[in-house]
Amino acid sequence: MTRWRFRIGLGLAVTAALVAIGAGWCVYASLPPSDATLRVAGLDGSVEVLIDDHGVPHIFADSYPDAVFALGYVHGRDRLWQMETMRRFGAGRLSEVFGERTLQSDRYMRTLGLYRLAEQELDGLSAEWRRILDAYAAGVNAWLATGPVLLPPEFLVLRHAPEPWRPADTLAWGRIMAWRLTQNRGAELLRARLAERLRPDQIDELWPGDGAAAPITGTAGIPLFVDPERPDRPQGASNVWVVGGARTVSGKPLLASDPHLALTVPGPWYLARLVTSDTTMAGATAPGTPLVFLGHNDRIAWGYTSGDGDLEDVFIERLDPANPHRYLGPDGPLPFITRDEVIEVKGGPPVAITVRSTRHGPVISDALPAGGATAPGVPADGAHVLALSAPYLRAGDRTSEAQFRAPLARNWEGFRDALRAFESTQINAFAAGTDGTIGFVAAGRVPVRRSGDGRVPAPGWTGDADWIGAIPYDDLPEAVDPPAGLLVNANNRNVPLDHPGYFGSAWDPGYRARRILDLLQSRPVHTLDTMAAIQMDTVSLAARDLLPLLLRTLPPDHGHNDIVAMLRSWDGDMRRDRPEPLIFTAWLRALGEALYADELGDAFELYWDIRSRFIKYALSDGRRWCDDIRTTADETCAARVGAALNAAHASLNDLHGPDAQAWRWGDAHRVVLRHPLFDRIPVVGRLARIEIETDGGSHTINRGAYALADPDAPYQHVHGAGYRAIYDLSDLSRSRFVVMPGQSGHPLSPHYGDLLRMWRSGGWITLGRTRETLRDAASGRLVLEPGAPTR
Numbered sequence: 001m002t003r004w005r006f007r008i009g010l011g012l013a014v015t016a017a018l019v020a021i022g023a024g025w026c027v028y029a030s031l032p033p034s035d036a037t038l039r040v041a042g043l044d045g046s047v048e049v050l051i052d053d054h055g056v057p058h059i060f061a062d063s064y065p066d067a068v069f070a071l072g073y074v075h076g077r078d079r080l081w082q083m084e085t086m087r088r089f090g091a092g093r094l095s096e097v098f099g100e101r102t103l104q105s106d107r108y109m110r111t112l113g114l115y116r117l118a119e120q121e122l123d124g125l126s127a128e129w130r131r132i133l134d135a136y137a138a139g140v141n142a143w144l145a146t147g148p149v150l151l152p153p154e155f156l157v158l159r160h161a162p163e164p165w166r167p168a169d170t171l172a173w174g175r176i177m178a179w180r181l182t183q184n185r186g187a188e189l190l191r192a193r194l195a196e197r198l199r200p201d202q203i204d205e206l207w208p209g210d211g212a213a214a215p216i217t218g219t220a221g222i223p224l225f226v227d228p229e230r231p232d233r234p235q236g237a238s239n240v241w242v243v244g245g246a247r248t249v250s251g252k253p254l255l256a257s258d259p260h261l262a263l264t265v266p267g268p269w270y271l272a273r274l275v276t277s278d279t280t281m282a283g284a285t286a287p288g289t290p291l292v293f294l295g296h297n298d299r300i301a302w303g304y305t306s307g308d309g310d311l312e313d314v315f316i317e318r319l320d321p322a323n324p325h326r327y328l329g330p331d332g333p334l335p336f337i338t339r340d341e342v343i344e345v346k347g348g349p350p351v352a353i354t355v356r357s358t359r360h361g362p363v364i365s366d367a368l369p370a371g372g373a374t375a376p377g378v379p380a381d382g383a384h385v386l387a388l389s390a391p392y393l394r395a396g397d398r399t400s401e402a403q404f405r406a407p408l409a410r411n412w413e414g415f416r417d418a419l420r421a422f423e424s425t426q427i428n429a430f431a432a433g434t435d436g437t438i439g440f441v442a443a444g445r446v447p448v449r450r451s452g453d454g455r456v457p458a459p460g461w462t463g464d465a466d467w468i469g470a471i472p473y474d475d476l477p478e479a480v481d482p483p484a485g486l487l488v489n490a491n492n493r494n495v496p497l498d499h500p501g502y503f504g505s506a507w508d509p510g511y512r513a514r515r516i517l518d519l520l521q522s523r524p525v526h527t528l529d530t531m532a533a534i535q536m537d538t539v540s541l542a543a544r545d546l547l548p549l550l551l552r553t554l555p556p557d558h559g560h561n562d563i564v565a566m567l568r569s570w571d572g573d574m575r576r577d578r579p580e581p582l583i584f585t586a587w588l589r590a591l592g593e594a595l596y597a598d599e600l601g602d603a604f605e606l607y608w609d610i611r612s613r614f615i616k617y618a619l620s621d622g623r624r625w626c627d628d629i630r631t632t633a634d635e636t637c638a639a640r641v642g643a644a645l646n647a648a649h650a651s652l653n654d655l656h657g658p659d660a661q662a663w664r665w666g667d668a669h670r671v672v673l674r675h676p677l678f679d680r681i682p683v684v685g686r687l688a689r690i691e692i693e694t695d696g697g698s699h700t701i702n703r704g705a706y707a708l709a710d711p712d713a714p715y716q717h718v719h720g721a722g723y724r725a726i727y728d729l730s731d732l733s734r735s736r737f738v739v740m741p742g743q744s745g746h747p748l749s750p751h752y753g754d755l756l757r758m759w760r761s762g763g764w765i766t767l768g769r770t771r772e773t774l775r776d777a778a779s780g781r782l783v784l785e786p787g788a789p790t791r
Helices: 003-027 064-091 094-111 116-122 128-146 153-158 166-183 184-194 200-208 399-407 412-421 511-521 526-535 542-555 561-568 578-606 610-618 636-656 758-759 771-777
Strands: 035-040 045-051 057-060 237-243 253-263 270-275 279-283 290-297 300-305 313-320 321-327 332-335 337-343 351-359 384-389 427-433 440-444 446-449 465-472 478-480 486-489 672-673 690-693 718-719 723-728 736-737 782-786
Touching: 003 200, 003 758, 035 128, 045 064, 045 718, 045 771, 057 064, 064 094, 064 116, 064 128, 064 270, 064 782, 094 116, 116 166, 116 237, 128 166, 128 313, 128 399, 153 290, 166 399, 184 200, 184 313, 184 427, 184 440, 200 578, 200 610, 237 300, 237 427, 237 440, 237 511, 237 526, 237 718, 253 427, 253 526, 253 736, 270 526, 270 723, 279 723, 290 399, 290 758, 300 412, 321 427, 332 578, 351 542, 399 412, 412 427, 412 440, 478 511, 511 526, 526 723, 542 578, 542 610, 542 636, 578 636, 672 718, 690 723, 690 758
Parallel strands: 035 782, 057 270
Antiparallel strands: 045 057, 045 782, 237 253, 237 486, 253 718, 253 723, 270 279, 279 290, 290 300, 300 427, 313 321, 313 384, 321 332, 337 351, 427 440, 440 478, 446 465, 672 690, 723 736
8 A cells, every 4th residue: 555655646746747847848938039030921121130138129120110010029029928918908808818806907997998099099090100000010910920839928827829919909008008197086086085074174284285276175065985096006207307418528418217107027118229221219118019118219319207287087977867878967968978898707707888978088987896885986876977087088189199200300399299299198208309409398188177176076067177178289388498408307396386277286296306406406517427326316305304393393202212313313315224214214104194094084095105295284384183083182293293103113123123223224115026927826926026125215316116005015115217218419329228127028038137136226238239249249139031921
């Protein structure tokens, strides 16, 4: 019996080993070859792609369409799974692959209809842009036809085969990005939720300094139970600044750009260089699109920040009491515009939904879970629904055309003119030219309302808050060649106080912008090195601003002499090897809970963040927030600040030990990149995970934003600059670039996370080597020839 058990056990072990070896071989075999010469359908001429030692493709082609074809090919080669999930997310088709777990996401995206709008957009495109879209799609599909026999490991695990790439898949990316960057819908719904428990003046005080035109007055008496899209999570942010030639050593402009998005693996950006007979482009591309979205050509360089304009409004639509299939408008009942859709669900029955729209936009409350008054986002009385208005939901939007034409511009005037069609969201667009010109324009379709400011959901049946147009492009904020020779934006207010238009009130407090400007003005002239040092700066002006106020308010018998002494001598530098950033941030986290958790109730975590402007207000003019309304005592601000320091100390003591001098910001402030699929698999998930401790904070130039409301990892670095670049207009080949964590989305690729430490330390690469030099040093070479596909 023992012998048989041994034989069975040995057989099972051998079988398991063979399965593991086979699975490992399959994953390894899905890696793309480093060298290949292929015939592919869709090219007009031969294209050479030289892959440098960081995995960056340098594409040499006779024509721009052929270069874009090759870009589609290498995007598919390195990021196919990312592209697949992006287009399925936008189309509301994730459940075909993932089953019921993504059904809610699919329902919401089908309701917004972003992919349908992308399909409709195709008919109105210019011939030039459509040709580029077709060339890119042909390149992706050429990879599908000629790449490795085995697809990337995500496809193997899920037993899923991708469909051919379509131009609409690319257009959907632009709509998704606009939806993600336009964020005030969440704040509107949060304010509506708070209106059920707070007075209008209290709600105004939660957002001090907004400069809003009208107070929060509730929602016309309609009880709303809303669950916004977690406004506590860090959202879109970026830095861009330009130094004119009079302030540089070379006499030509320098432009620094680092867009901030959620930090993921793979990252949202992919470096590439395209060289044709007409132009050279280099910079950050977005897998799924043929655009060098951020970068330079041979005449200009450009960068963007989010404009944070108020471009979304939630409307409360009242149903017709006589007919629930209609809703009320200013002139009487109107029928809903409806369409029926079916969501296919892997492993389950298909789900049929009816999408409704009003004159204001899609009915988003239909896309939230059913359940009456307890359903998030659904009006509690059953007689109303919520509809969303936004520029990215317009059928006539031409933003993709602007995104295509801007990188082809030869000077500031051409760049500015191309962005005239940019409407889906608002961006601060900066450019510098080899001719020495520097400029900025706040491009986007900013709505003009009949009345109100869009800070809370508005009654849709009156027409009072309807959009009646948009601020003309030529009236948007802009500047060209300012006398100071500097242009700066870090999501701070960019609109003159005397501008007649209403742009919103959700701008960044301005700490990053002020620090950038201080450092720029500290030197008479700048170089690539000084610009790079500014990008990596980790001094928090928020800490320098708030800490003296906290220390003054702290009661004298606080009992924390050791850590208070450390904070008093701290210069606000959020370095990963220091304890002070951890103490300060934990103190602010606890103070937020102490000041407003009692008033906000179950909406507290949706608002919980650093809230620097509110903290300053509450500890000075708004001291009534220091009282805990849950007790009969009259708590003072000193007591609340002291209690918050006690709580922060106790928490840090539990997590990091009793020696405060040994605490380190980097122990808690880490980038943790989890593979979106494999992280669910034991052992494999850990192998595919990337971690590194980082510097910075939510208000530093080198931004290391965190989500304080996260109960498990409140200081984890979740949002920041996934791409950094500095463009030298005196010699664009000297421009510097880095992305994180790497170029490839394949966990076994050497370029999966090889740029992470370089990114963390402020390192960079250049993309200007000659074709001959690259041939000698390339880690891979692809030659694509026109003809029938071969394997």
